[in-house]
Amino acid sequence: MTREPVDILIRRTDPEVPLPSYAHPGDAGVDLVTTEAAELAPGERTLLGTGVAIALPDGYAAFVHPRSGLAARCGVTLVNAPGTVDAGYRGEIKVNVVNLDPRESVRIERFDRIAQLVVQQVEKARFHEVAELPGSARGEGGHGSTGGHASLGDLTAAQGYASVVADREGQ
């Protein structure tokens, strides 16, 4: 079943920025561009403007996600992925990019597509404090409880590198 798109008011804080649009009918995100050029040394990060501000309806949020092509080609991702744009936020959407490539600097030009925005409905929760939570199959197990990650520290020290073998064995 196809749902009607949600209408979102958008204001360009930079009049030359293209309006975001879905590249393909099934896409989850619209690309965001940067209004500023930047050069990032390995490990360097910077906050870039996108030239757009939106007014999301109540009950929605938008999430700023990395672009996989940029990550695979240049090692560029987002420090706070995914960034959360609250329904009440009216400022320019900003993107906190980081160059994770260990050797190469990355040059970003004005209007390069640096991230994508995914609009989603979000639930509002009401929290009820209890002394005991109801039981579940997982219980309190987490952080590698299904894959032997408890010994990862020892393995790393012995081999000089981290391995996912312990995780594979747990599958």
Ligand SMILES: O=c1ccn([C@H]2C[C@H](O)[C@@H](COP(=O)(O)OP(=O)(O)OP(=O)(O)O)O2)c(=O)[nH]1
């Ligand atoms: O990648 C992002 C993440 C956030 N924001 C904007 C929209 C969001 O509504 C606001 C606040 O974000 P968040 O709540 O994540 O930041 P905070 O550090 O908790 O700040 P605050 O104390 O203002 O909530 O900043 C962006 O423009 N880009």
